[in-house]
Amino acid sequence: MDLGDLGDLVHPNGPHEQWQDHGLGLLRTILHQNGIQTDLLSTRAITSWDQLRKQIQGYEILLMNVRSYTFPVARKSAQIFKEVNPNGMVLAGGMHATVAVDEMEAVPYFDRICQGPGENIIVDLVKDPHAFPRVIMGVGAKSMAEWPMIDRTLWPKPHRRLRKKFPWPLEPECGWGPGPVATILTSRVCPWQCVFCNESSYIPNMGRKPVDMVIEELNYLDNKYGVGSVVIHDSMFFQHPKWLEEWIDKYPRKANKVWPYWAAGRSDTVRQWPDLFEALVRETNWNTISIGFESGSDRILRLLNKECTEEDNNFAIELVNRLGEEFEREGRQPPKFWANIMLGIPGETREDAFKTMRMLKTMKYVFPSISYYAPYPGSALGYQLIAEGKSLMSKDNYHRFPDDEKVKGVDYQFYRELLAGKYDDEINRGLADYARKKSGDYREALVKA
Ligand code: SF4
Incomplete structure (x- = not known):
């Protein structure tokens, strides 16, 4: 089912x-x-x-x-x-x-x-x-190399009203790159331990899918159905530098086409391996870079055990701003962030939230993806808030609407006003011209957590 x-x-x-x-x-x-x-x-x-x-x-x-x-x-x-x-x-x-x-x-x-x-x-x-x-x-494979290639015709078909737009068994485009979209996994585990995320509680460590297998699968899908762009669904694509170097070497040479792709990274590792990051963007067409910035405030980043700092976030933003400008000058499509931002974190002050919105405004090339913090079981902070009786997410309704209130004691009215641009003057204080000019209305960017 x-x-x-x-x-x-x-x-x-x-x-x-x-x-x-x-x-x-x-x-x-x-x-x-x-x-x-x-x-x-x-x-x-x-x-x-x-x-x-x-x-x-x-x-x-x-x-x-x-x-x-x-x-x-x-x-x-x-x-x-x-x-x-x-x-x-x-x-x-x-x-x-x-x-x-x-x-x-x-x-x-x-x-x-x-x-x-x-x-x-x-x-x-x-x-x-x-x-x-x-x-x-359960018993899992030691490495993704042991997995068979998914037979995508075993996936559900969309309703007949959607069939024209839905290139089943590939997937429809969502604004990140042209359709048909091939979604794929290259790794299964994220080694970080952010307290709001339940990634690490699920799957024990397992080997990454070999680069050759990933490219083979994409070429197979392209030959059979025609691929327009790729979404790498890994919770953390930007890890294992050796694997990434092999990807940089082989994907442009061996793939039928250097399809643009969406994949996730972290700002601290972008700062740690800037050359690797740049090479991925320049040479492999990593054009939608999903980063869990989460917050623009060190205090909150520490509370989330994000292990990234304001400085890491700013480094990644400046780098993509620079690359984007350069690409535009060359008449190329600039890379863009898919910027995950979290608001309504218990303990967050208004000033923390303003800093987050300021950070978001400094991104020149960005799809903002904002969510209210949601205390899911499996995450350290989620377990804690559930145990303390502070979670408003019921078993019957874990994930319904982006605007749902999720934690007791959080002033959601403030966040609604923040996203509607009510505090724009405050947020714009100290920002560069280009950032100040951006609309402060982010209501459309609020998504389910
Ligand atoms: S939020 Fe991202 S970096 Fe943190 S544990 Fe989850 S997948 Fe990993």
């Missing part, structure tokens, strides 16, 4: 709701390669639970990859499955099973709950779920 809000593949609110699930794609590919045929239903492809009730009848096993924000949908799907197939079994795994197993265990419809990676256990589990206890520790 592909999970997401009802109707996301029928009338999506935005392109990001149409991304495909690599975990689902990988596990389904493994099952099919091992002779276990599955059908696929998607909560994103229906608009009512009654539709699911009809579609789900007659199956023996329901498999789900559950994330915190799809937990409510997973629970409801499991309930319906059990109602119409009382002898059927529900096997659930994924991030939420790992970081909030107590919530999963409390749902009687989940018969087996697999924590951690599932690629090396799923075949045995599906063949004989009764041989396993209710909560199972």
Whole structure:
């Protein structure tokens, strides 16, 4: 079962709701390669639970990859499955099973709950779920080199109204680069431990996908479907300098085309390896650089255990500003930040928030992506706030609207006004001319955390 809000593949609110699930794609590919045929239903492809009730009848096993924000949908799907197939079994795994197993265990419809990676256990589990206890520790591959190439035709198809714009089994463009978009993973683990992020709690360390395999897959997809641009979904692309050097050497030479791509980095490592960063931007067409700047205030960055400083952030911004100007002078498309910014962090003062907005305004080439801090389970700060009873994110509604209030005691009205530009004079104080001229209205940039 592909999970997401009802109707996301029928009338999506935005392109990001149409991304495909690599975990689902990988596990389904493994099952099919091992002779276990599955059908696929998607909560994103229906608009009512009654539709699911009809579609789900007659199956023996329901498999789900559950994330915190799809937990409510997973629970409801499991309930319906059990109602119409009382002898059927529900096997659930994924991030939420790992970081909030107590919530999963409390749902009687989940018969087996697999924590951690599932690629090396799923075949045995599906063949004989009764041989396993209710909560199972998953088994992952040592390296992504062991993974088969995902058979993307096993991903859900968009609703027929979207088919013209949705280059299935590739994905639609979302403003970062031309479609069709090939999304891909090259690494699975982020070694940092930011307290708001649950990345490190999920997957034990595992080897990165070899550069040659990444390029081979992209070329294969291009030959078959035609690739317009690439999104590297890694939580941290800009790590392992040796791998990156090999990427710089091979991608421009061996890929069918040096497709522009979106990928994530950190400002401290940009500052640590500026030459490597520049070479990636110049030579490999890394044109949308996602950086979790989060805050423009050292106090908050420390509180988040971000291990980046205001100075690191400024260094990365100045470097991309400079590269962007140079590219423009040469008539090339400038690289742009996808700047992740977090507001509403418990303990943040107004001055901290002003500093963050000032930092954002100094970026000349940027897609701002602002979210209110969300206390997800699996992250150190999330666990703490949940334990203290300060989280406003309920199990039933982890991830609904960007503007949802998420933590008790945070003055969301102030943040709404901040994003509407009410404090623009204050923010503009001390900024260079070009930054002052930028609109202070960032309401459109507020996204789900
Ligand atoms: S926020 Fe980014 S850098 Fe920090 S742990 Fe998560 S993925 Fe890694």
